[in-house]
Amino acid sequence: MIYITFLAGLCFLLVGAEMLVRGASRLAARLGISPLVIGLTVVAFGTSSPELAVSIKASLADQAGIAMGNVVGSNIFNVLFILGLSAMVTPLVVAQQLIRFDIPLMVALSAALLLLVLDGQLSRLDGLLLAAGLVAYIAFLLYQNARSRLDTTAESDSTPPASNAWVVNLVLVVAGLALLVLGSRWLVEGAVTFASYLGVSEQVIGLTIIAAGTSLPEVMTSLIAALRGERDIAVGNVVGSNVFNILGVLGVSSLIASSGITVPPAMISFDIPVMLAVAVACLPICFTGGVIQRWEGALLLGYYIAYTLYLILATTQHDALAGFTGVMLYFVLPLTLLTLAILSLQELKRRSGRVV
Template sequence: MVISFLLIVIGFLGLIFGANWLVDGASALAKKYHIPDLVIGLTIVAFGTSAPELVVNAVASMDGLSDIVLANIIGSNIFNLFIILGIAGLIYPITVQSSTAWREIPISLIVTIVFFGLANDFFIHQNTEISRLDGIILLLFFVFFLYYVFKQMKTEKGEVLPYSHRSNSKIWSLIIVGFIGLIIGGKLVVDNSIGIATDLGVSQKIIGLTIIAAGTSLPELITSIVAALKKNSDIAIGNVIGSNIFNVLLILGISSLIKPISYNQIFNQDFALLIGGTAFLIMAMVTGKRKKLDRWEALLLVVFYLIYTSYLISKEL
């Protein structure tokens, strides 16, 4: 089991470094052909931070591990909301200033409710699964969301991404090595997580909601902590909310296209936590004069996550 844990750590390192190398190489290639920073940020950089979840879910979907697929997405979104945003808010109270970030919070709630409805087949009466048709619907929503963000960001000043000229060989080396790191890392994480779950006698759901979800959310965690230390509230909250929307619309959409995902209704309690947490965030932002997530509210998020995770683990023991 110790070896399995070490291989998972190596897998996460492969995912993180692979995503960074892929983003660096793809950004340099885009810059070389004079693609605007806005387009790079919306596509390449956004994809890079979601790449760990995407690769892990693609591997799990191909292997027919529906609980891992669902637990990674739901667990990552819960981790993003309660731990990442909570820690960022403890470092520096988060104030919503950008109109884009302000609108994305309710959009994230709506996307989560749509995910919940599709999973439980409230809209189309069939077996409880996320079908390929559902995946197409999610990806269509993702295209509309990208168009919406693109239109919004055109009216706002964006930060220019740093760029240093690189040779073609170095650019393509970064892209290729990045992809290899993602693929190998994703495979190591999924295979060894299943091994640990089997050895410990716990469900794939618990492993997905805890170890895998936290590990694949490391890029978002680092980004939001750095943003909080720099007192950049828009990046701190935009990173979390944007990632949660990407996880559902893009990653779940692709995962269900690879293979329909069987839905276990035991996940409904996790949906309740995610929906409740997002609603709490909206309430925190609309109440009071300063429209911000105070430190005591951030602390509530972190404490509630720790209590809930302890509850889930205790049920397995």
């Protein structure tokens, strides 16, 4: 029965997120919000709504490992797996606004989260700061949208939408939220049961199974966007989702938790720094030519496989853990950093030459 409940919860999360995104994006479009802003807010936040629902449920149940692990694992999954897989399907063009503002913001927020949890807890005050940051971020994007509308002379749709269209979209939003609430409850209950049965910590379950499960809406959104040629949306969806996960999901979850969210020491010393490193890696990858090439996508996907394998080896205390860690630390990582550094220097020379 627990398997059925777990799978049903995951399906409800996916269907609910799809309904929420579809209804909210149509309503936003009716209000004259640009596609880029919709991608960074409505679509990105909507596809992150499973993470929000799961983390809130876990916080209320005092399951801090799942609440924090879900967000950290999802952010790692979004960059390494989703961007990697999407870029392998087709090279991803990265909008300049993402390179100049949104990706650096994602890096800054990842670093800020690491600083906030050094005391072992994400307090309610921390949550308030994060939630306020989300409000400021949305306000900034809306300001940019309003300014771009003033700068352009594009014709607007003068035909008022049918009243039943508004009703249908509102029903989609409400029904989507209801499915997310129910799905998150079943998914968390199933995951906790799995963790206790297999002897795996809630932290690892949150970083892997739940993180990947709640990120499936982002997977489908980015893959479909890449296949349809909307390649900047594929990247914007990931970046916007990561920003929302830190500001919105952790902000709200820590606010409603009785005493904030207690952060496991292993997550402070390893998983959150990995999340920060993954965010930093986006800068040179997206900066070089403004395109994520197929080989770069394969590199990102390979690192996600390596990260997951490390979690499994560490959890089971496998004999291969020491050798695997040594290869990654002393060969793979230095080679990757050297390659990205060379590519970044070449891009800087190319751009400086073009300016001159």
